[in-house]
Amino acid sequence: MNPGENNEFDKQLRERFEGFRPKAPDGLWDKIAAQLEAEEPRSVVPMRRRLPAWWMAAAAMLLMVCGVLYWQNRPVPVTYLHVQADAVEAPEKVVVEPSKVVESSKPVETAEPVTEPLDLERLRRVFAKRNRKVEEPSQVAARERQPEEAPAAATTESQPLAMHEPLTSSPGGLLQWRDTLESAAIEIAGVPAIEPLLVLEDEEETMLASTEATRQAFGLSNILNYVVGTVDQRDEKLVTFSNDEEGSLKLDFNFGLAKNKKKKLK
Amino acid sequence: MGNRQAQEKLYHAMASKMLGVCLRYARSTFEAEDMLQSGFIKVFRHLDSYQRVGSFEGWIRRIMVNTAIEMYRKNQRGGVSVEIDEVYDDAQQTFSMDALECEDLLRLIQALPHGYRVVFNMYALEGFSHKEIAEALQISEGASKSQLSRARTWLKEKLKQLEGGNYESR
Numbered sequence: 001m002n003p004g005e006n007n008e009f010d011k012q013l014r015e016r017f018e019g020f021r022p023k024a025p026d027g028l029w030d031k032i033a034a035q036l037e038a039e040e041p042r043s044v045v046p047m048r049r050r051l052p053a054w055w056m057a058a059a060a061m062l063l064m065v066c067g068v069l070y071w072q073n074r075p076v077p078v079t080y081l082h083v084q085a086d087a088v089e090a091p092e093k094v095v096v097e098p099s100k101v102v103e104s105s106k107p108v109e110t111a112e113p114v115t116e117p118l119d120l121e122r123l124r125r126v127f128a129k130r131n132r133k134v135e136e137p138s139q140v141a142a143r144e145r146q147p148e149e150a151p152a153a154a155t156t157e158s159q160p161l162a163m164h165e166p167l168t169s170s171p172g173g174l175l176q177w178r179d180t181l182e183s184a185a186i187e188i189a190g191v192p193a194i195e196p197l198l199v200l201e202d203e204e205e206t207m208l209a210s211t212e213a214t215r216q217a218f219g220l221s222n223i224l225n226y227v228v229g230t231v232d233q234r235d236e237k238l239v240t241f242s243n244d245e246e247g248s249l250k251l252d253f254n255f256g257l258a259k260n261k262k263k264k265l266k
Numbered sequence: 267m268g269n270r271q272a273q274e275k276l277y278h279a280m281a282s283k284m285l286g287v288c289l290r291y292a293r294s295t296f297e298a299e300d301m302l303q304s305g306f307i308k309v310f311r312h313l314d315s316y317q318r319v320g321s322f323e324g325w326i327r328r329i330m331v332n333t334a335i336e337m338y339r340k341n342q343r344g345g346v347s348v349e350i351d352e353v354y355d356d357a358q359q360t361f362s363m364d365a366l367e368c369e370d371l372l373r374l375i376q377a378l379p380h381g382y383r384v385v386f387n388m389y390a391l392e393g394f395s396h397k398e399i400a401e402a403l404q405i406s407e408g409a410s411k412s413q414l415s416r417a418r419t420w421l422k423e424k425l426k427q428l429e430g431g432n433y434e435s436r
Contacts, residue, residue: 006418009418009422010390010391014390014391016371017368020368021282021283024282029277029281032306036307
């Protein structure tokens, strides 16, 4: 077969197929469009983005709720002892700082020992208590637990001392001062129950503050327990949080629940 | 979606002509439609890579032929090959293709063994050289020439038989 004849054969075939237009099947475009749709990444990405956004919103809401609850039940500052002492009349201030009382009361005793003879005994009682406290610092905490004794002592100590304070400034008009002091004593007696006014060292105050913080109704352990409770719906939780006496956070695991879970999985 | 509508327009403009190409390379209409679908997916996926060198129709046609070659290679891994037993090198008689419909010619081409058909299509109908065919099909140039010669001779023989049959039926 010569090349010219072959070329003619190929040419004839080419010409015949040049105008060959078979009908494309119906529905083939739909298949192509569906395949293109599936291959495009846009259909996949939103699904991936939706879940984290949803979870992020839920986590943000949970954090906000916890924050608001914590803020509402935040720990009250312990400085209320000083605040209450300031709120009371001037005589109580003298009790808060007994060293000044000692200095200021000495000239009073020498100036007028007859007018108030009981003051000396009460002052001795105050000093005796103070000395006892220095010797036995651990008893301060016990005194804090028995507040019913402290207010009485504070009021009884404060009244006579308050009566001595102005006398040092004006030793002349004793009678007038006596009247005013008596009226002041009546007013002071009318003051409602005052918080125990204790003379505390700095360390003791911080100790009391820490014990107060551990008694908070909504501390860190409560928040953690609340979060665990939202996840673990069972009556007994796998993990529970609590605070010990020193205020440290404690973790308690319920291993019985973990064992049961493993058995169920098997 | 505007992009999808444009793709659909392009598909409807070119689908019929490209199906004619695919049918020549495929063993069946089903295979040709599968080829056409894969070819158009490639066209839309690589539309940005069209360099505007040469005609757009030629670029799409080339993608269809490449798709046909890929499918041929996949089928080759299956190890199915049919050899033409009888080759008549002395087929010198002339015949006319005018009396035959395109569908009849297509049926003859589809009846060729798979490798022969691809080589014949690429050389005789697409205009590839034996070197290009050898590289595309990963065969030697000699094998390409041999398969083309055998395919061409087999087709001429079948056309002669058809013409004789038609003549006899008249």
